[in-house]
Amino acid sequence: NEGKELTKEEKQRLRKEKKQHKKNKKDDKGPPEKEKEKEKASVPAPSKPATQSPAHKAPAPVHASESAAAAEKPAKSKAELRAERRARQDSERTSKQGKKEGGQQSASSKPKATPNELQPVVKRLPEHVQVDDPAALKKLAKKLERQQVPLRSDYGYKVSLFSHLHQYSRKSPPTLQISIPATVIHPSIVRLGLQYSQGIIAGSNARSVALLHTFKQVIQDYSTPPNEELSRDLVNKLSPYISFLSQCRPLSASMGNAIKYIKKEISNIPSQCKEEEAKGKLQACIDSYINEKIILASEAISKYAIEKISDGDVILVYGCSSLVNHILCKAFEKQRKFRVIVVDSRPRLEGREALRRLVKKGIRCTYVLISALSYILPEVSKVFLGAHALLANGYVMSRVGTSQIALVAKAYNVPVLVCCETYKFCERVQTDSFVSNELDDPDDLIVTRNGKSHLENWQTVKSLGLLNLVYDVTPPDFVDLVITDLGMIPCTSVPVVLRVKNVDQ
Amino acid sequence: MELQAVLMAAGGGSRMMDLTYNTPKPLLPVGNRPLIWYPLNLLERVGFEEVIVITTKEVQKALSADHRLKTDVKMRLDVVCIQEEADMGTADALRHIQQKIKTDILVVSCDLITDVALHEVVDLFRAHSATLSMLMSKVHEFTETVPGQKGKKKAGEQRDFVGVDVTGKRLLFMANEADLDEGLVFRKSIMRKHPRMLIKTGLLDAHLYCLKRSVVDFLVHNKSVTSIRGELVPYLVRKQFSKSLNSQNETEDSEKNQKQQDLLSTSKDEALLQLARERSCWNDHRGDMSEAYHGGKLRCYVHIMEEGMCYRVNTLAAYIEANRVVPKLFEDPPIHPGALVSERSLVGSDSIIGPLCQISDRTSIKRSNVGMSTTIKEKVKITNSIIMNGVIIEEGCNIQGSVICNNAVIGRGADIKYCLVGSGQHVEPEGENKIMFGNNNLDISDLFVYTMIVY
Secondary structure, eight states: HHHHHSSSSHHHHHHHHHHHHHHHHHHHHHHHHHHHHHHHHHTTTTTOOTTHHHHTTTHHHHHHHHHHHHHTTOOOOOOHHHHHHHHHHHHHHHHHHHHHHHHHHHHTSOSSSSSOSSSOOOOOOOGGTTTTHHHHHHHHHHHHHHHHHOOOOOOOOOOGTTTTSSSSSSSTTTTTTTTOOOSSSSSSHHHHHHHTTTTSSHHHHHHHHHHHHHHHHHHHHHOOOOTHHHHHHHHHHHHHHHHHHHHHHHOOOOHHHHHHHHHHHHHHOHHHHHHHHHHHHHHHHHHHHHHHIIIIHHHHHHHHHHHHTTEEEEEEEEOOOOHHHHHHHHHHHHTEEEEEEEOOOOOTOTHHHHHHHHHTOOOOEEEEEGGGGGHHHHHOOEEEOOOOOEOOOSSSEEEETTTHHHHHHHTTTOOOOEOHHHHGGGOOOOSSSSSSOOBOEEEEEEEOOOOOOOTGGGGGEEEEEOOOEEEEEEOOGOOOOOTTTTTTEEEHHHHHHHHHHHHHO | OOOEEEEEEEOOOOHHHHHTTTTTTGGGGEETTETTTHHHHHHHHOOOOOOEEOHHHHHHHHHHHOHHHHHHHSSSEEEEOSTTOOOHHHHHHHHHGGGGGEEEEEEEEEEEEEOOOOHHHHHHHHTTSEEEEEEEOOOOOOOOOOOOOSOOTTSSSEEEEEEEEEEEOBBEEEGGGGGGGOOOOOOOHHHHHHHHOEEESSSSEEEEEEEEEEHHHHHHHOOOOOOIIIIIHHHHHHHHSSOTTTTOOOHHHHHSSSSSSHHHHHHHHHHHHHHHHHSSOOOOOOOOOGGGGGGGGEEEEEEEEEEOEEEEESSSSHHHHHHHHHGTSOOOOSSSOOEEOOSSEEETTTOEEEEEEEEETTOOESOOOEEEOOETTTOOOEEEEEEOOOOOEEETTTEEEEOTTOOOOTTTTTEEEEEEEEETTOHHHHHHBBOTOOOOOHHHHHHHHHHHHHH
C-alpha cells in the first residue's frame, strides 16, 4: 500500500540507493552479501524444494558458512579470498548439478535463515538414518567401495517406523570379507570393530576410551608416505577406519566428539614438525583428552554428586552406567549410608553387571525389572541416571527405558539427576526416539525356556517384526538436575555449555 | 602385520606308512593335487600373501619343480628346510624359525583339508585377545571301505576329551585318553569359575592354531616342549586356571624380556585398555563376583565346526575319504583337458582324470581318481579306486576298491580287489589278489603283494 503510493521515480530512486549502499558494503565484506540477499529471498519459498534446481539451493548454505569463515580471515587479501571462493563455488555447482539427490535437497532446503553469532554449520542428514532411501544407500556403497571397507548387509524384517535405520545380525560379523591378516584396515581397528559388534566393549565411556587407545596404536604404526604431509594424510587414513567402525556399530555421540577432536589436533600439526615429534605430540594429546574429559571429569562429577547423597537415601539406578557406578562406589567410600535399587530390562540385562559391581563394593542393593518400577518407586528418594548423550535442546539420550523411569519418577515427585560428562554433549536436536536411534540384533529378543524358543521362526510370519531399540530420549521437564564436570546445571542450560565450548575452540 | 602363517609340512605320515614310505606326505596326491596344495589354497583364499613352509629338502625340491603348483599358488612361499633325521616336533620347528616370527602366528598342518570359514577362528583370537585359538570339527564316520582293514574301524584311536564352557567357545579342558590313568581329573578352580562345562569326545582336532607371539618366546625359553598338539596346547589350557600367586605365567615373564621400548609403550596402553574394560558393562559369565574373564590374562578359545568339510589326512581311511569328497569341492573339469581319453571308454561323472593320462578303448572308470601321466590300456575296469601318478595298467585288469601308488605297474589281467599296491611295485599278470571282506583269508598271492610293500 505504501509502495503503491510511491511514484515510479521514487521507487527507482530507492532501488538505486539500496544498490549503492550494497556496493559500499561489498568493498568491506565481499560478494557473499549479495548471495545472502538472494538466500533471504529464497527462504520464504520453502514449500517448493523439489522444483528448485539443486544448484540454486546447495551453494546458498555453502556461501553462508564461507562468509562467516571469510570474516575471520582478514590476513589473506580480499581479492585472493574472492577468487578462491569463486573457483570453489563453480566446481561445487557443477558437481552438484550432475547429481539429483532427494535427501540432500530436503536437507538443504532448510538453510539457516540468518547467520547468528554461532558458526552456521551445514547439516546434512547422516547416512545412517537414511537406510530406506536407495540413493543414499548407493552413495554409501560407493563410498565404502572406494575406501575398501566391506558393506554389512541388513538383517531381517524391520518395523516400518524404524525402517530408516540399519539392523545388523551378530551372526554375520563385519569381518566376513576382511582378509586375514587384515591389511587394508589396521588390525587393531578390526579387533575394536569386532569387540563393538559383539558387545564386548559397550557403554559410551568404554567405547570412547577403546577408540582413542586404538587410535594411539594406529598413529604409532603410521608412517608418512613420501610427498605427503602428516596433517593431511593421517586424517585421510583414518576415514576408512571410521567407516568400518560405523559399519560394525553406529558411532556414539561421545565417539563422534572424540574423533572431531583428534582430527582437529592432527590438522593443526605444523608442517615443519618431524614425524616422530608429531606422533609423540598426538599421543600426548590423546592421553590428556582421556585424562581431562573422562577420568578427571568423573572425579569432579562424583564430588558434586556426593553432596547430593545424604544418609538414609534410597537411590534408584537403571542399567549399567559406568559413571553412576563410580559415583556410588565413591559415596560408599566416603561413608555415606544409602541403599541402591537396581532396575533392569531385557534383552540386555545390563543391571546384573551393575548389581555385581555394587555388591562387590559392599553396598546394599535390591534388584527389580522395569515392570516393577511403579511398585518400588514409593520407596525411592532419588534417581540417578547415566546418559549416552545430551542433546542441544536439553533432551537426554540414554538407554531405552530411561524415559519411562524419568516419567514415573516425575509422577511420584522423586528427583531425577542425570550424570553426564561434557564431552558427551552434542549439537544434535531431537524430540522423539524415532528419528535417530540404533536397532540391535532382533534375535536377542528370542528367549529359550526348557529347550523351546517360540520366536525361533519369527521371520516366517509375515506380519511379525521384532524390534530391539537401544536408545530413547527423555524430555528436560522430567530431569531435575544435570551433574557435569562444569557443575550442576539445569537441563535447559546445555546449549549454553555447548556455546561456551565452541567459543573456547 | 597381524598374522604370519606357518605351514608344518615336515611330518612323516607315520600312520600310513604304506603310502608314505616312498612319497613324502605333503606330496601325496589327493584329488589329483598334492596334499600340501589344500592348506595353501585355504590360506590364499582368506587373503594371506606369504607363508612360511617348514619341510624337508625332498619336498622342497618337488615343490620348486611342480609347475602347476607355481601357477596355482600366488602366495610367496618361504621354505625352511629341516633335517628329516632330526625328528623335530612341531614346537621344535617353531623354535627353529623363531627369528622369522615377528607377529602372532597361524600354524596349519599340511594334511588339513577343510572349507571352514577361517574368520570364525581368527575372530575369536582377535575379539578376546586370546593366547590360543584353535579349530575342531565333529568327526564324520568314514563310509568307504579301506583296503587291509577287516570290518569297522575299532575304537583303537585314543579319545580326546575336550571341555568347553556354556557358550561353546572357551576351551576349559583338554586331555587325551592316553595321558589319563583312570578318570578325568578337574581342578577345583575350573569348577568354581565355570560350574557348567560341556565335555565332548567325538571331535577331531584340525591342527590349526592361532598363537600369540609371546607363546613363541615361551617356547624358546622352554626347550622341553616338543609338540604343539601333544604338549603345548594342553599346557596352555591348564595354565588358564593356574593360581595367580605365580601371577605372571611364563609367557609373561618372557614378555618382560622384550625390548624396553616395547615395554614402556605397552604399559601405558595396557592401562588404557584396562580402563576401557572396567568401564564396559560386559561380562563373559554370570553368577559370581568376578570381572570379565575372571581377571585371567591367558585365554584359550576353540571353534567347533558343526557342518562342513574337515579332514586330516593322516590315516589310510582318511586319505581315501578325502579323495572321494574333495573333487566335489572344486569346479575343475573332471577330465583334465590334457588327458587323452578314447571315445569308446566310459568315464563316470564322479571320477576325475589327471593331465597327461592315456585312457584306451573299452575301459570303464567309475568313482575313481586317476592321477597324472597314467596309462590305462584296453578293457580295464576300475571302480572305487585311487590310482596315483605314473601308473601303468595293462589290458584286462579289474581293479576294485584299491589304492595304487605312484609308478606301479599292474600286469595284464590282474584282478585286484581292496588292495593297496605300493610305489613302484609290479603286479604279476593274471594275479588274483583279493582280500575277503571281514575274513581272515588271504591268498598266497596277496601275501606276495604285501610282502613286497612292507619289506
